[in-house]
Amino acid sequence: MMRGFPPAEAGMVIGLLGGSFDPAHAGHVHVTKAALKRFGLDRIWWLVSPGNPLKSRGPAAMQTRLDFARKVMRHPRVTITDIEARLGTRYTAETLAKLTRIYPNVTFVWLMGADNLAQLDQWQDWRSIMERVPVGVLARPGERIAARLSKAARIYAHARISPYYARRLADGQAPRWAFINIPMTDMSSSAIRARGDWS
Template sequence: MSEQNRMWYTGEISGDGGQRPIGLPATEAKRVLLFGGTFDPPHVGHLTMAQLALEQTGVDEVWFLPAPNPPHKQEIGDDTFGWRAAMVTALLEGRAGLRTMPIEEFLPRPSYTVDTVHACQLWYPDVEFSFLLGADSLEQLLTWHGVDELAKRVPFYVVARSGTSALTQVVNTLRERLPELRATAIEMPLLDVSSTWLRERLEAGADICGLISPAVLDLWHKGPQNEV
């Protein structure tokens, strides 16, 4: 099997018997919803998605998982990871049940979701995990590395911006290839905010219409070289 297509497993790679790395905090949560992304930058859409998911799923916590080196965005790397994680932390300041968890800092690159989920289950064995994603990501799920294993490991909560009927159709189609897929809709008002669009406006000096909080904006302008 080629290096590109292989799936590594955290327990085999770490050689530590599954002990959680120093630097990752303990948690009292029993049910956790994982929310991965580059968060470049994190914005009100991310916050709304996580808050509504927290309320509608009944989980104890939603963990934001910044990706150091996502395979679908090769231009993003470790050099900005600490900066993006710090911006997420600023976004979530004072919000109970929402927290930044730099799980992927301790994992090999690139960052594959299946491995991140495995690491969470290995390092937090008493926690029941699920995974949060948008409907557009669900439609691309078959392109994800190790998707069969991922579908076995966690159920998905999916933001259904255009109603649940379209989502049901997508799920039914995916189950023809992924019979173990479990997906539940999260209701969310139409709030189509793109980090790419916001980044372009920031770089152009244009108004961002309050879609990025002042604390996050302050860190953005400082840049990754001034990460605190």
């Protein structure tokens, strides 16, 4: 394995939770623990991104965000990584294309909040995301209806599996996705930044 890249055993199912994590908070932890359980994942990697192409404002320094994320998320099955910066990728579709080549014997599951599903059609090469790996969507407060009526949800309605079978999300070929409702916190990174609370 390339230096600085997370190790992964053949046959593992690894969830990928991408974002700026600017800063990471209890809401991210809550989603991560729920995803591990509900989607039957062996591991989750937090992909701390260099920046979000859809946001005009740049995030805090990478090392600051990595250090804080590792302080917030302490779990033996969760890895905090700057792998996107190491890969030199800017978009999720690019990241997934490279990861699936580097780890050919691993099944990746892309994890996202329902708010991201609602705007997925604005992402670069968004269809390739849906068609490359299974996708696990976790509902957030107030975002459920918009997500279920979104362009991506409509186009890939045939590939959606019942929440009852969500633990078997990785058992089939993409496109394949599941939408689950979980009790969520309303905490957000923007609110924490506004308070200046990185402690």
